[in-house]
Amino acid sequence: MPSESVRSHENTLGDYLTSIEPGESLISTWTNSSKIAAQKQIEDLSVIIIGRKVIGGKTNQSTGNRFEKLVKDVLAVETGKQIRMIKSGKTGYPDVFLKISGVKGNVAMEIKATSNWNPKDSNRRVLLSSTSRLNEFVTKNPTLPLFHAVVTLEYDALSFTVERVRLHFLQPSSQIQVRLEASTSQKLLSSVTGILFTDKTEKAKK
Numbered sequence: 262m263p264s265e266s267v268r269s270h271e272n273t274l275g276d277y278l279t280s281i282e283p284g285e286s287l288i289s290t291w292t293n294s295s296k297i298a299a300q301k302q303i304e305d306l307s308v309i310i311i312g313r314k315v316i317g318g319k320t321n322q323s324t325g326n327r328f329e330k331l332v333k334d335v336l337a338v339e340t341g342k343q344i345r346m347i348k349s350g351k352t353g354y355p356d357v358f359l360k361i362s363g364v365k366g367n368v369a370m371e372i373k374a375t376s377n378w379n380p381k382d383s384n385r386r387v388l389l390s391s392t393s394r395l396n397e398f399v400t401k402n403p404t405l406p407l408f409h410a411v412v413t414l415e416y417d418a419l420s421f422t423v424e425r426v427r428l429h430f431l432q433p434s435s436q437i438q439v440r441l442e443a444s445t446s447q448k449l450l451s452s453v454t455g456i457l458f459t460d461k462t463e464k465a466k467k
Contacts, residue, residue, distance in 0.1 A: 274409070275433025278392060287395045289366060289406035291430045298363025300428060302344050303412065307426035309335050310414065314422040324421065328374035328414050329356055331423075351397055354389030355409070358398055366406030369395065373411060376418035378427070385438060 278287040315327040336346050347358040355369040409431035414423050
């Protein structure tokens with residue numbers, strides 16, 4: 262059997278978003294004043310989050326989901342008007358839309374978690390595969406810039422306690438890795454010719 266290969270290439274986040282949604286302004290360039298304001302408020306958020314813990318999940322994904330919930334719970338009740346979540350009906354990227362005091366626009370923030378931060382680690386961290394949530398949000402908020410950021414919680418691998426919080430500002434010029442791959446679903450498979458094999462016992466029950 263031939264080996265399976267998945268093509269990938271580097272791109273900028275701005276070009277990638279434009280290629281999916283031509284004509285839509287889904288990302289804005291952070292200004293210095295907005296970066297300073299966001300840094301101040303996320304630093305205050307970090308003071309609340311550092312030292313808190315979650316129950317580790319069975320997979321990295323489930324553990325990450327629990328840290329994401331931790332951040333959202335704090336945002337919902339403990340940050341007041343300085344950082345507040347903006348409601349969005351769809352799911353997907355980003356994890357949360359924010360209104361941050363001093364930032365002249367809205368913020369699309371993705372929440373990540375890791376127990377081993379390594380600046381040389383090139384393993385993929387999926388950012389987004391669909392712009393439907395972004396597009397819906399921009400349609401409802403067409404006049405305000407939309408800045409993007411990633412917050413990463415670093416946690417102890419044994420206690421699942423948050424030890425550090427990292428904030429990265431994503432610009433339209435930020436380099437990303439784009440992976441091109443094909444996928445299917447049970448719905449799509451059901452639309453083509455298929456054969457179901459069962460054991461004789463199951464057939465007899467029917």
